[in-house]
Amino acid sequence: MSDRLTAVDRLDAWRRAAQGGDGSPWLRAAEAEALARFALRFGEGVALMEAVATRFREPVRDTGWEILGDDPEGENWEDHHDPQRALDLLRRKLARARHDGAVLEYKLWLRASHG
Template identity: 55%
Template sequence: MSPAREDFLAPDPTPGEEQLLAWLAAARTGGGTPWLRPEQAEALARFALTQGEGVRLMEAAALTMHEPPRDISWEILGADAPGENWDDHRDPHKAFILFQSKLRLAAREGARLQYKLWLGRP
């Protein structure tokens, strides 16, 4: 059997614990995490749950501009309807559900986004 070849087109593997801990520390600061791809942001949000923390704030930015402008509800977060706002989700698990719904909405609409997260305890 030939040795496994590296696939340079494949996404990065799941971040390791060291990387997750570094992002977790950054997410507790005023600057938040570095910009993360959706799968990295989700890995961090899942890891945060294991630490008893949840997404307190999320910023999303498109990698490219689109014309004409589309619905940007997946980009401007915190201006959501009652019951879907970050302030309404002090519970980390509820915040995670909202976070996942934002990622799914962006993917469904074909938005290519990067994310910055801020985490905290209830």
């Protein structure tokens, strides 16, 4: 039970950080998805996501692995403010990076839905 509380506490700390200007700490893919799922409970979604190569902490070569607000119309947070749609986009981005063999860490910014 204490392990579960620790995990929830960690997710809550990441969530609070992701609500601010600096975003979440750098997270592995599974942690980023866990944070996005956790944020759904509070009506929040991933508005932005940066990625870096884990080994060298360098910017990624393919911005298609990130959520920067320049995805096709209707996919961006500003287009819909829908936490579930934001989670779906995050999952597609993580899957694409995995498929491409990229080992990345992610920084998320969360925003509350408007509806």
